[in-house]
Structure formats: structure tokens, C-alpha cells
Amino acid sequence: MQLIQDFDAIIVGGGICGTGIARDLALRGIRIALFEKRDLAEGTTGRCHGLLHSGARYVSTDPEVAKECAQENLILRRTAAHIIDSVGGYFVGITDEDLNYGKKFPEMCQNAGVDIEEIPIKEFLQHEPNCNPNIRKVFRTNDAYVDPFLLTLYNALDAKNHGAEIHTYSKVEHLILTEKEIVGIRVHDLLSDEFFNVYAKWIINATGPWASILERDIKPEHPLEIAPTRGTLLIFKNRLVSSVINRLQPPSTGDIIVPSHQSVIVGTNAIPIPDRELDQPKVTYEEIDTLQHLGEELIPVLKSTRLIRYYTGVRPLIKRKESPYTSSRQFSIIDYSSEGFSGLITVFGGKLTTYRLIAEKVGDLICQKLGNYKPCLTKEKLLPGADSPFTKEELQKLFQVDPRHAADLSLKWGSFIQEMGELCAKCLDTAIVDTQSKIVCECEQVSESELAWVRENLFVKKIDDYRRRTRQGMGVCQGQFCYFKVAELELLWSQKSHTKIMEELKEALEKRWKTEDLVDEAQRRQIKLAKYMYILGGNLS
Structure with missing residues (x-):
């Protein structure tokens, strides 16, 4: 593998966060190399449901995240229109508990800047005839579907087009330290079985739920407070709904159905797991059974629909003492300078929908440290392929x-x-x-x-x-x-x-x-x- 051995910054992690940061920095003229131990988007990013959030899901538990989602949703609809299915979404109430939540839902959405509209049930069922006919309240939202793989890949492609190096199947074994300064990484090329060192002024740890593992090399006094939490999703044959269907309640188990290409994705749940299970998270029959039954409450025809596949991904959530559903979807950027270390930044948390904002904030910090004052361009610059998409x-x-x-x-x-x-x-x-x-x-x-x-x-x-x-x-x-x-x-x-x-x-x-x-x-x-x-x-x- 031929590499420039000295970069301005190295990014570890090839999910949507890592590739988004690579694109942001490359567009500002920063010399970048990204290393991913598997394929791009093969970890957390590729194991989500691809929901481009309107923000409505988080208005009760994370209003700041809800606001970020609402704003970033509109940006991505402009810059990544060619991979976004603008299906819209609905929050539907069935039980008395749902209706009680629905009473405060409009005010919470308004406070977070999330657009919603209550619509007649008859109009909803005409649009979504497979949904439960006993639905008693419906709000329309600005949800959409985005292909998480292509979103990641087009970010990586644009980064490469602007000078970044993208290396997959390249596992970072450990950080290279000189006393209190992180100066590079030790890489194992899993395809050639070669080992080599790569050096940079700054290392950006964007490995998601794996972030605390890389951080251990420096043994910080205040280690990351990450709560790795996996979520399981079911894929059913046929596109049974035309829009995203959400249960009218705070985030919980089995409360969302997303139309994805020619299928629907039903999920999800939130189960804390130890670090040893990060690479091979396991799904149980009880999870599948629970998610299917909850999905049937929204779409009864699921009972007779073929289950094609299930999968589970691990979220890098900020730790809280309460239920994993209340763990914050906010993102954190950790600069270890306060602990006496230079050369390392860790970013974790956030949502697929807010990846661009995360990348912008990381880009601002890195550029400040490098003395580069070029502004972020990703709010306006289209992703590759988005310049003239076909209908x-x-x-x-x-x-x-x-x-x-x-x-x-x-x-x-x-x-x-x-x-x-x-x-x-x-x-x-x-x-x-x-x-x-x-x-x-x-x-x-x-x-x-x-x-x-x-x-x-x-x-x-x-x-x-x-x-x-x-x-x-x-x-x-x-x-x-x-x-x-x-x-x-x-x-x-x-x-x-x-x-x-x-x-x-x-x-x-x-x-x-x-x-x-x-x-x-x-x-x-x-x-x-x-x-x-x-x-x-x-x-x-």
C-alpha cells in the first residue's frame, strides 16, 4: 500500500460520521486519510433503518436533538436528493395512552421547531390502507428514507475527489504516542496482511460504539461514558406502506415502520451490551417475536407477510442512569487537551440525520487547531450525483x-x-x-x-x-x-x-x-x- 506518511489528520472509522468528517475537511483543503477495519458503512451506519428524521420522534426525550434533526433533514433533502425517498411520515395513536401523549405532542413539536399537521383519519387510511383501521389520531410529519450505504459512500467519494485517501479493510491496532502526544496509528492491512505506521498532526476517533476501545491507549483520567446499545430490525417482503409509520408515543420498542425500496423495516428496541459483543451482536427469538407483534398493531397484514431478514446494530449513546430509550441522541466531541494529551479527538453519539452537523463541528475544531480558517461548505455543496437527479x-x-x-x-x-x-x-x-x-x-x-x-x-x-x-x-x-x-x-x-x-x-x-x-x-x-x-x-x- 502506497501512502503519504504524514497527514494533517487521520480519521479512524468509516461510517457516516467518519466519511462525513473526511468530506468536510477535504473540502477545506485539509490532507486526510481515513481507515476502516471493514467495509464502509458495514458497522453501525449500515445497520440502522435509514430514517431521515423529521425530529418528531425525539421532541419529548431530546428536544435539542429533535431541533437538529428538523434542520438537517431540510439540508440533506437539498444536498442528497438523489438517494432520499421523500415518503413523509405519520404518528398514529391507537390506545388511550397514545391519545394522552398526542395532547401534548403538537406543543412539544412547536417548541422544537418540528413541523407537523393533524389530518383526518379517513384521509390517512386512504393513503395507507394496510394500517390498523382502529387508529384514532394521526399527525403528518416530514420523515423520509435515505439509503445509509450510499449516503456514506458518496461522502467518501467526494472526500476522495478532493484529495482524501480512503482505506477499507485496514484495522487500526493502536495509537502511536510520544509521551503525551498522539502522533500516528499502527495499521494492519487485512487484505495484504501488512503492518505499517501512518502519522498525522491529529487523530480523529470516529469509531462509534468502539470509541472507548481506541481511547484506552492513552488511559485518560476521565474515560468516555458510552452506553453501547443495540437495536434490532426486521425486514418484511413487499412495500406494505408508502410512508414512515410511527407510534404516537415517546421512543419505545417496535414503534416505527419504514418503507425501504421494495420492503418494509420494522423496529426497533434498545438493549445495552458489553464491549465484547460489539463485533458480533446477537438477536434472540423473543426480540423478533415482540417486534413482529408490535408491528402488527400498526400493520395487521404483517402477520401473513414473509420475514426476509433481521439484523441488529449498536448505537454509541451517551450513558444515562435511566432506560436506554432515554439515553441521549446528542453527540459529544472530546478534546483530550484538558487531560494533558494532544493530537487526539473523539466524537460519538448523534444520529444518521445529524451526521453533517457533527462533521461540521469536528471540522471547525480541527481547522482551528491547524490554523485553517476556511468555512464549512457542506450546507450548500451537493453530494456526488445530486446535481441533476432523474425522476x-x-x-x-x-x-x-x-x-x-x-x-x-x-x-x-x-x-x-x-x-x-x-x-x-x-x-x-x-x-x-x-x-x-x-x-x-x-x-x-x-x-x-x-x-x-x-x-x-x-x-x-x-x-x-x-x-x-x-x-x-x-x-x-x-x-x-x-x-x-x-x-x-x-x-x-x-x-x-x-x-x-x-x-x-x-x-x-x-x-x-x-x-x-x-x-x-x-x-x-x-x-x-x-x-x-x-x-x-x-x-x-
């Missing part, structure tokens, strides 16, 4: 595809669709027999040209990286009928050996199969069929 209607007409395929395309590539051009248009028709690329993933309608484009532009290193960029393998079959095609393409495009390709294929499939024990019977049969197919046909054990 669903334009894509449907341009490529002669149905509304579903047009909707999927409209939420991924923005103006980059022009770079795919004729190739992308032809590959959407699997009946065409010629030298052009075809559909690789039937469930999510992912084409060969999309895979080729992300490989060239979005930091693909391993077979499973394609999934986080294109949604290949995220459909009902969970990669059963597309992963071998992706492996064949990766063998064609890369210098990897056949043995290496098979190792990566096995790793990718095992991630899809690890939910087998707790999914419903239909999905369990799907996974078993996939296993037999790859064991017998691909000699994967």
Missing part, C-alpha cells in the same frame, strides 16, 4: 421499465446514471441477447453495468462489497441466484485467484445464511435450498 417518471420513460424498477434506479445513482448510459438501458431487459451486460440480481433488478460502475468508483474490495452499494443479494432469495454471477464477474475483472474468489464467495453467503435459525419457515426453506445449491454445485461446505 422516477423520467427513468421509466427513458429506459422503458416499470415503475418499480424506475423507483429503484431513482434512489441510487442520480446523475451517475448518465455514465451507465446505453449499457444500463440495455441491461434492464434480460431478454436481449448480445454482448451488453444483463440483470445479475433478479430480486433487486441490479445490472452488470451497475456492478462494474461501483467497482470502478465506490471502493469495492471484496465480493460482498457490491451488495452494500447496489442492493444485490438483498432481495427475497438473499443472494441465492446472483452471488455466483457476481463471483464470476469479480474473477473476470480482478487479478484474484480462483481460490480467493471462492473464499470471498463463501464469506458473503455465510453472512446471508446466518439468520437461518430465527427467520420464518418460508425463508428458512429458501436458505436451505441455497445451501444445497452451493454445497452441491459449488463445493462450498
